[in-house]
Amino acid sequence: MSHRLWRFHGGLHLPGHKKISMHERVREAAIPSQLVLPLQQHIGHPTEAIVSVGDRVRRGQMIAESKSFVSAPIHATTSGQIIAIENRPVPHPSGLDAPCIILEADGKDEAIEAQAHDYRNMEPAELRHLLRDAGIVGLGGAGFPSFIKLNPGPENKVKTLLLNGAECEPYITCDAMLMQEHPHEIIKGLLIMKHALQAEHCIIAVEDNKRLAHTMLVNALEEHEPHDIEVVQVPTLYPTGGEKQLIKVVTGKEVPASSRPLNVGIVCHNVATAAAVYDALQGQPLISRIVTVTGEALHHPRNLWVRFGTPFRTLLDECGFDKKAEVDLIMGGPLMGFKVADPDVPVIKTSNAILTLKRQVQKPVTLPCIRCAECARVCPVQLLPQQLYWYARAQDFDRVQDYNLFDCIECGACAYVCPSHIPLVNYYRFAKTEIWAQEEEKKKSDLARQRHEFRQYRMERKKKEDEERKRRKKELLKKTSNKTDDKDAKKAAIEAAMARVKARRAEQDQQKKNTDNLTAEQKKKIAEIEARRKEQAKND
């Protein structure tokens, strides 16, 4: 089976470091005594807790619901008691605390009653609703609520549903392990997604360094009836796993900038999301995922099925973490992940990997840019990173946008190859945040300015009107005092005005229709009132 492939610009051949965490099968991580469940584990709006401190919950029970569209509810990941709802450290680049529900496990791990559904009897909308309630978000790392990406809208037709099993970042193997061990779940989930999207056909893309995963998927596919699903091997090249990059590689289509894959008839989901969708139809909401715990200073780097809310620390201990080692703790991969300062932060829906990297004793000295353009050579978006850097550093935010800063996917390829060791992506993040802040600021000031300008305008107008009135009055006065011979004209004007008044009265009289068609009694009452009024007028 050969599928034509395309390529995107640039990219990196990176040392994989994948084998170290693939020696053994995925095993269940122990459920800790206390689970910390952040109210936000996805892109979008945070959820709101629907349990109170002291409540007993069971596994799979919804404990926080979404109040806005772009959001995904949170479920209890084991049975136990809610002991607090408070701010705790969470895995986030900012390093700030965020509101979390703290669940004390009772050790029984009782589940709510699961209700399985058959997707074939369900309308796509109904299906999306179910997946939304199951709290499913993209498990590839971004964590965008999946039900939104399963809704093409009436005006769009989905040609290809692309399942992303590229997993291009070094060290991470959770998707590879899932594909190896649960190919059927992925395929079943894919069919459900296909139904929700009413897609024409499906492609599962796997990087060619994951031979076993590919074989397992192909074998599993043979056991299913033909469904227009194709498993495609794509070259191992970072960042093939980027959504737009993978679409280019597999279909040759370039998703236009600032637009969605849907616009070219493609929807892309992660393989792990497909498996989660399958689980949801079995009645199991999203409460756990595979996490790759790997890196240096671990005796047993491996993949674990982890309940959300489990602290990083217990997982590290489970993998034989050398406590004396000086390491940096990273959530995600070494190129796009972020450092986590506190090992007690919990695993959340987007935690695909926990990576330990030896802390660099000697920080590399950053030299000035020598304009070698290696960064431009490897940039998958074909930007000019050296120019972006130049303008970001100079805080010239107009120019940096001229050079398409917002097309940057922050893959880090440029910073990886930079011979001057410039933290390029940092500069881009900095520039993006500054621009967002400025725009926010600008919106506010624009509004204020508009208000101010309108007020000025209003006052100006009033002044003019006043002046105009005065001028007219003066003119009128002048006319009356200077010209005595146009008394006739004046008289005529007065007569005209009287006529107008008369006409208006007549009109009004005509309009007084509510006094017509009255009953005799009403007429009598009115007559009485009129009489009384006249009387009063006389007395006055």
Added chain:
Amino acid sequence: MTDHRRGHIHSSPFLHSSNSVSRIMRLVLLALIPGMLAHWYFFGWGLLINLGIAIPTALAGEALMLRLRHRPLTPFLSDYSAILTAVLLAIALPSLAPWWLIFIGTAFAIIIAKQLYGGLGYNPFNPAMVGYAMLLIAFPREMTTWLPAQTHELAFMDNLRYSFLNVLPHGLTLDSISMATPLDTVKTRLGLNMTIHEINSQFQNLFGMLGGRGWEWVNLMFLFGGIGLIFMRVISWHIPVAVIGSLFFCALAFQLADVDTHASPIFHLFSGATMLGAFFIATDPISAATTPRGRLYYGAGIGILTYIIRSWGGYPDGFAFAVLLMNMAVPTIDYYTQPRVFGHRDD
């Protein structure tokens, strides 16, 4: 700017390739060695003496300026960029150049053309070429003191004595040992209305199979080193190919128009500074264009300008001026040759 400086500590990527500025500079220096060996073989000890003066001058100049500019010494002194400038200048200067010529040229290159513009990464002009051009304008006579290929009789000590004391061995005069370069000869003789054929037959020992005698080997060896650099991905192919290609086609076009008054394209490629310039000077990343298409225009501009200056300009070899002129055009070239960004339409 403090915010993202702090971010520097926290933010991805956490992996880095083993590449570094000093690695790039070291590899370029390494790739210069074959050409330098050929240079030494044909033109004697002068190169070594030039290097011996230029490198310490460059390092001292760099250190002095870094100190004056309150910049840390170690990262910059150990990046090999000053050494590379010194080496390129030492190669470009005549083998009988007096010591002060090299000293002034190198000091000017490092202090004025590099450090005063902000040091590594900030110089819009190639420092070695600025130094070279300054010397060519200020000291035209000293810049022509080339030895003829292989026929010289100067031992190392003789050459050294000449460089520092301006004293030649008994019985030799500068005029008797130095000689116009092949490019220079072609230019002046063409000016005297001689044909290429007549020049070739009159100055047989000045010309080899491809270009100037000796010079063709130096050029071949620089070509060899340069191809190595492309192979090791230290430089991209765009600039050298564009320089060589445009020079070749210019020379070819004029030769086809009139064989008698125009030297052959091959002669142009293997004489003077062509290969050194195409692979080692024009490719200086700091002062060159950065986009792939821009690099082609930039290289082509250098090739064309070199041909124009060689043929009709006031200097026998115009490479330095061609590079400097194109350096000026770099911001414009880069601006108009931006690649199409992913997901954007061609326009």
